[in-house]
Each structure stands twice: as C-alpha cells, then as structure tokens.
Amino acid sequence: MALMITDECINCDVCEPECPNEAISPGEEIYEIDPGKCTECVGHYDTPQCVEVCPVDCIPKDPDHVESEDQLMQKYQKLVQG
C-alpha cells in the first residue's frame, strides 16, 4: 500500500529528503506522495522512513492504493531498473 499525507501536514520538509524513491514533493498546499513511487520503503528499509521522521504523525496508509508486499517489491524493482 502506498502511503499518503493528510492535511495535518505542517510543511516541515523533513520527510522529503528521507524518501529513497523520491516519491515526496511539496504540493500546492501540503506535501504529497506519488503513489506510483511509494513502496512503503520496501526494498530499501524495514520501516517507512517518512513515518519515522514526521513530527505530526500525518502519513497513514492510502486506502485508495492497496498493495501487497509482493506488489510493493515489484514496484521497487521497476523503479530501480528505471
């Protein structure tokens, strides 16, 4: 499952550089996660790095992008192959 950023985001910018897939970017009002690039950090880390650093805990799983661990691994492999 990709993760998403809710409107509780305070635009602190600490998550963006932590994302190994460059899936996080500043949106028009708050930061956004590209579900095509977010692997929940599968392939890189054991835990989602953005969730680890977010001070307001506003990065839940995105119910619109449900994916299994296998699907996340396949996404990771596609991303590293370019």
Ligand code: SF4
């Ligand atoms: S869970 Fe990992 S891949 Fe997904 S947005 Fe957060 S840091 Fe990036």
Ligand code: SF4
């Ligand atoms: S770490 Fe959390 S509050 Fe900060 S920009 Fe990222 S999502 Fe927003």
